[in-house]
Amino acid sequence: MLTQEQLKQYEESGFIIFEDLFDEKEIDELRERLDKYDEEYERFLRTNGAQWINIPNQITFRANTNLIDPYVQKFACQQKFVDISTALLGPDIQLYWDQSVYKKPEAKRDFPWHQDNGYAPIEPRHYLTCWLALTDATIENGCVWVMPESHKQGVVEHKETITGLLCYFGENPGLAVPLKKGSMVAFSSLLFHRSTPNLSQDVRKAYIMQYSHAGAKNPETGQVYANGPVLARDGKCVYVPTV
Numbered sequence: 001m002l003t004q005e006q007l008k009q010y011e012e013s014g015f016i017i018f019e020d021l022f023d024e025k026e027i028d029e030l031r032e033r034l035d036k037y038d039e040e041y042e043r044f045l046r047t048n049g050a051q052w053i054n055i056p057n058q059i060t061f062r063a064n065t066n067l068i069d070p071y072v073q074k075f076a077c078q079q080k081f082v083d084i085s086t087a088l089l090g091p092d093i094q095l096y097w098d099q100s101v102y103k104k105p106e107a108k109r110d111f112p113w114h115q116d117n118g119y120a121p122i123e124p125r126h127y128l129t130c131w132l133a134l135t136d137a138t139i140e141n142g143c144v145w146v147m148p149e150s151h152k153q154g155v156v157e158h159k160e161t162i163t164g165l166l167c168y169f170g171e172n173p174g175l176a177v178p179l180k181k182g183s184m185v186a187f188s189s190l191l192f193h194r195s196t197p198n199l200s201q202d203v204r205k206a207y208i209m210q211y212s213h214a215g216a217k218n219p220e221t222g223q224v225y226a227n228g229p230v231l232a233r234d235g236k237c238v239y240v241p242t243v
Contacts, residue, residue, distance in 0.1 A: 001083035010088055014151035015177075015187035021080065021132070022182040030075055031134040034100040034207060037062050037069075042102075053164045058107040063099040066228050070243040072098070073229065076209045077239040081130065082232045084186060085211040088128055091235040095228025096127055096212035100134075103142045103204040108197045113147070113168035116189040116210065118158035123219040125155060127189040127212035133179040134205035141200040144185060144193055145174040151190035168192050 006016045038060055045056035054060050066073035076098055085093045103111075116129050137143035147168065158165040174194065177185050187193065189210070198204050211231070217224045231239050 001080065002087045007087065010186075010188070013148040014191040015146050015148070015185055017177065017179070018084075018184045018186065020180065020182055021184045024182065027132075027134055027182045030072070030207065031205060033069060033072055034062070034065065034134065034205070037065055038100055038102050053111075055107075058104050059111070060102050060104075061099050062102075063097065064227055065100065066095060066098045070241065074241045074243065077229060077231050077237075077241075079237055081209065081211065082237045082239075084130070085128055086232050086235050088186070089126070089211065090213060091232065092214035092230075093211050093232040094214040094216065094225075094230045095209065096122070096216060096225055097208075097210040097227050099208050101206045101208060103195065103198045105198050105201055105203065107142065108199075109163055110197060111142075111195045112161060112164050112166040113174075113192050113194045114158060114165045115151075115155065115167055115192060117155045118165045118167055121219050122189075122212065122216050122225065124213050124216060125190070127210055127216065128186060129189055129191075130184055130186045130209045130211070131179075132184040132207045132209070133181050134207055135202070136181050137177075137179045137204055137206065138200070139176050139178055139196065140198075141202060141204040142195045142198040143176060143178045143204070144195050145176050146185070146187060147172060147174045147192035150192035151188040154190065 010016050041062045066076050156167050158167045214230050
């Protein structure tokens with residue numbers, strides 16, 4: 001599925017853009033389910049207040065939906081993601097993490113520069129983040145920005161802030177990655193990235209799927225992560241849907 005040019009770009013720049021990876025019907029079906037879970041979590045936050053980076057009426061990260069919704073899990077474990085992840089990581093792949101990220105019009109602050117590795121220790125360190133646009137992601141509504149080649153620095157120190165972990169304190173604005181609905185950017189977990197404020201009148205909706213080497217563990221505890229099923233062994237899909 002990946003060309004040699006794409007593989008070279010990932011190695012050198014740390015990310016690849018997949019235009020129109022899914023059609024409108026596929027995205028609408030997925031988004032309809034994710035909307036329901038986000039609405040439930042938004043109600044929880046309005047009652048209980050912000051949960052660190054989850055802020056009512058601003059931004060919500062609804063994690064591990066694949067563990068409670070077989071349809072969502074099947075989507076995240078389909079052949080397209082087997083092809084992409086095995087090409088970039090190796091033959092044995094597991095769904096490490098998934099979450100919807102809904103940035104509301106009231107979100108007027110950056111989500112700061114970070115590496116996904118900054119949020120949890122993992123061994124092997126390199127995993128793959130797939131950021132899928134459920135609605136058009138634009139500069140106005142807070143699309144992702146990346147810093148090409150920053151993944152070559154390895155895991156760097158992060159500082160905790162009220163809006164999230166921060167790993168870069170310089171003036172480089174990075175590169176904006178606007179995406180049409182159904183398009184996706186896949187990037188190294190070591191790549192510096194951020195998102196800008198939502199200055200539009202609409203909710204910017206995305207679904208994030210992260211893939212690691214099968215059996216990846218927390219090096220501090222030795223515990224193997226179990227936030228999703230194994231997708232591939234020896235480069236071939238082994239996932240069996242439950243529905």
